[in-house]
Structure formats: C-alpha cells, structure tokens
Amino acid sequence: MAEKKIRNESTFSTLKKREKDLRKQIIVDAAEKLFASKPFHEVSMRDIAKEAGISASAIYRHFPDQKSLFLESFSRGTIQLKHEFDTMLANNKKISIIAFAERFIEYFTEKDQYFRMMINFFLEGPVEPEMFQKLSDIERSLLSQFDEVLIRMGIKKNVRYYSHALFAALTGIVAIFRSTPDKSYKQIMSHRKRIARFISLLLKSAAEK
Amino acid sequence: MAEKKIRNESTFSTLKKREKDLRKQIIVDAAEKLFASKPFHEVSMRDIAKEAGISASAIYRHFPDQKSLFLESFSRGTIQLKHEFDTMLANNKKISIIAFAERFIEYFTEKDQYFRMMINFFLEGPVEPEMFQKLSDIERSLLSQFDEVLIRMGIKKNVRYYSHALFAALTGIVAIFRSTPDKSYKQIMSHRKRIARFISLLLKSAAEK
DNA sequence: TGTACATCAGTGAACGCGCGTTCACTGATGTAC
DNA sequence: TGTACATCAGTGAACGCGCGTTCACTGATGTAC
Numbered sequence A, B: 001m002a003e004k005k006i007r008n009e010s011t012f013s014t015l016k017k018r019e020k021d022l023r024k025q026i027i028v029d030a031a032e033k034l035f036a037s038k039p040f041h042e043v044s045m046r047d048i049a050k051e052a053g054i055s056a057s058a059i060y061r062h063f064p065d066q067k068s069l070f071l072e073s074f075s076r077g078t079i080q081l082k083h084e085f086d087t088m089l090a091n092n093k094k095i096s097i098i099a100f101a102e103r104f105i106e107y108f109t110e111k112d113q114y115f116r117m118m119i120n121f122f123l124e125g126p127v128e129p130e131m132f133q134k135l136s137d138i139e140r141s142l143l144s145q146f147d148e149v150l151i152r153m154g155i156k157k158n159v160r161y162y163s164h165a166l167f168a169a170l171t172g173i174v175a176i177f178r179s180t181p182d183k184s185y186k187q188i189m190s191h192r193k194r195i196a197r198f199i200s201l202l203l204k205s206a207a208e209k
Numbered sequence C, D: 001t002g003t004a005c006a007t008c009a010g011t012g013a014a015c016g017c018g019c020g021t022t023c024a025c026t027g028a029t030g031t032a033c
Helices: A002-035 A045-052 A066-091 A097-110 A112-124 A129-152 A159-176 A185-208 B002-035 B045-052 B066-091 B097-110 B112-124 B129-152 B159-176 B185-208
Strands: none
Touching: A002 A045, A002 A066, A002 A112, A066 A097, A066 A112, A066 A129, A097 A112, A097 A129, A097 A159, A097 A185, A112 A129, A112 A159, A112 B112, A112 B159, A129 A159, A159 A185, A159 B112, A159 B159, A159 B185, A185 B159, A185 B185, B002 B045, B002 B066, B002 B112, B066 B097, B066 B112, B066 B129, B097 B112, B097 B129, B097 B159, B097 B185, B112 B129, B112 B159, B129 B159, B159 B185
C-alpha cells in the first residue's frame, strides 16, 4: 500500500515534470525562432509570449527573468555541437581536421542565432558570472576537441597554437562572410567551407612538414 | 569693397564652420569614450550629452538622429587603419605580411570599440543602406590591401583565398581572445599577436612552396 | 460521494523606468538701416 | 551710434513609446477528510 502510493506519486510527478518541461520548451522554441530574425537584445518578452501563444506574464512561471531564458536557449543550442564532436571523436580513431572544420562551419551557418549570441557574449562581456562560466566552458570544450583532432593528426609541438589559430579562423569566417542581397545562403555556405578547407589544409601541410 | 566683403565672409564662415566641426567632434569624442565601456546600443543620447557637458537636445543641433552620430563615430575610427595601410604600402615596396597582420591586431586591440561596432554591423545586419555601404567599403578596402601585400609577397594563384583566410583569422583572433579577470590587456595583446604571427607564417610558407 | 482547501499555469492591467526625440524658450552674437 | 531683426547653440520640460516585471485574479485539477 505504502509502496504503491510512492510509486504512483513518483510516476505522477515525473509526468508532471515532463509536461512542465514541454511547456518550457515551447517558450524556448519561440525565443529561438525570433532570435533567427532579430538581434537577441531586440527580442522582448512580449514578442516571445506572442510567438508561444501565451501572455508575457506566463513566461515568469517558467523562468525567473529574461536573462535566464536567453541563457537556456543559448546553452541548448551550443551544447549540441560539443556532443556531435564527441561522437565524431569516439567513432573515428583518425579524424580529418577538414571534416571537423566543415562541420563547425555547417553548424554555425545553420544555427546563426547561436553564433551571434556567442560572439555577442564574447564581445560585450558577459558580466554575469553564470554566463561567463557557460561561455568559457563552451570555448574550452571546443578548443580541447580541436586539440584532440590535431594530436591524432600527428602534431606534437605547439598544438595549442594550431587549435587557437583554427578556432579563430573558423569563428572569423562565420563572422565576416554573411548573406547579403546579392549572395545567397548556399553561396555563403560554400564560400565559408571553401575558406575553412583552405585554412585546414594549410595547418595540415604545416603539421606534416 | 565688394571683394573685401566676400573675402571677409569667406574667412568668417570658414572659422564658423571650423568651430561647428569642433563642437561636433566633442560630441563624437564623448560617444567614443562611452563605447569603450559599454555595448554601443546601451549608450544613450543622455549619456553622451552628459559626457560632452551639454544637454541631450543640443546633440540634435549637430546630428539628425542617434544613428548618424554612431555612424560618424564608427567611420572616423575605421578609416584611420585604411590610411595607415595605404601609407605602409606606399613607403615599402616589399612589405611583410606579418607586420601587416600585427598592425591589424594592434589597431583593433587598442580601439576595441570600433572592432565591436564592426562585428555588430556584420552580425546584426546593417539594414540601413548607408551603413551597409560604409561597412562594405571598409571590408573591400581592407581585403584589397591584403591582396596587394600578398601579391608583392609573390603569391600568384588564389590570392583571394589567402586574403580571405587572413582577414577571417585576424577578425576571429580579436573576437575570441579577450580580457578576462585573469588575463590582462598586455597578455591578451601578446597572445593575439602570437597567433596572428603563427597564421601569417603558415600563409607565407604555403606561398613559398 | 461531497465539500473544503491547496496548487499552479495562465491572464490582463498596471507600474516604473529609460529611451529617442520634439518643442517652446533663452540669450548671445551678428546684420541692416 | 542706436535700434529692430535674424540666426543659432543650447536648455529643460515634456511626449509617446516599449520595455521587464509585478500583481490580483481566474479556473482547472488534484487532495484530504
């Protein structure tokens, strides 16, 4: 009897939690949709509420403030690339730096909002320690994954120079080559990849020397 | 008599114009000072007015709106690097890509506000055609100066790949390696230069192959 | 089975604030006759 | 030389707006006895 009760409560509360999480997800999705079309500091709580089909005040049932909602959205977006890279590293003993670089470009070309948020946090200074921590974690994680690929490629000296150079170059590529009235998404994607390949090859041939 | 009058009017109005320009300059200086400590979209007309020692409404005697004032500040800041590079190119027949890259890093490390504005306009999409034009001009000008250095270095094939790669890498370096509580301005400057040199050397040795 | 109470997502009005910008004005300077 | 008028930088109050957030509330659902 007691056991049953506990088990019921447990599944019940799990279900409730899941429902609550789904509602949270709807709000974050709405926010992300808007971030795709506007700078994130121009996205208001009213905008997000409208997109999610609820009232602005309802958002505060799920997030204590705007900052937390933005942070949640950002971290859901960027953690994914880390996981992808982990999988790539786990599945292939030897992995091409070119494939890595291309995937980086693809990812941040497709999810430009996150790239813009990332750069914004870099540039405007995250002030909030929580945000700063998150950003540092992402950066450190990406850099150490780059390190790993470069080591497997046979680089022994100055690994950190190589990975810093690559990370900077890829970030710069996404930052400066962007869609304009006369350049389509497809054109931009392929130009970004072209330059990313070019740099990866430079690093590779320097490493082999 | 008529001549004298004209001459007087002329010098007079020149002086007046100069005074007016000086007043404009004070306002732009105040804005720039604030941009150094805050994201530029958080700098208000009241902030600028306070910094300049005038009232907010007085700014509108000199600039039609906030956008124009920001644009003025941005273009004064970035045109200078173009001039420096022009001088470097005019004075030295053969010029080191490393010197060029280092100067880029130095310039945008010292004038971080302009770098942040530049990236911001890249990322958030300048919408205003005037702003878009200005930004494209700066980008095109820097890229063609890079082209020039690379050609003088002896690169014949794929010059554009090299200059795009270099521009992207340098931009990325300034974007991602930034001051933190535990890294001083000096440390950042030297790390940025170190990675910039590393990439420049990669390009150079690839070109010489 | 029925009743009183608790929980909680969601609502819409409202608060207080800072923003860009406008407006009527002042006061200093120069100009015309 | 004196007087009327024009120009214009600058002032401070005000306007209208959108923002993040709060608040009193509703209504649905579950819980206790």
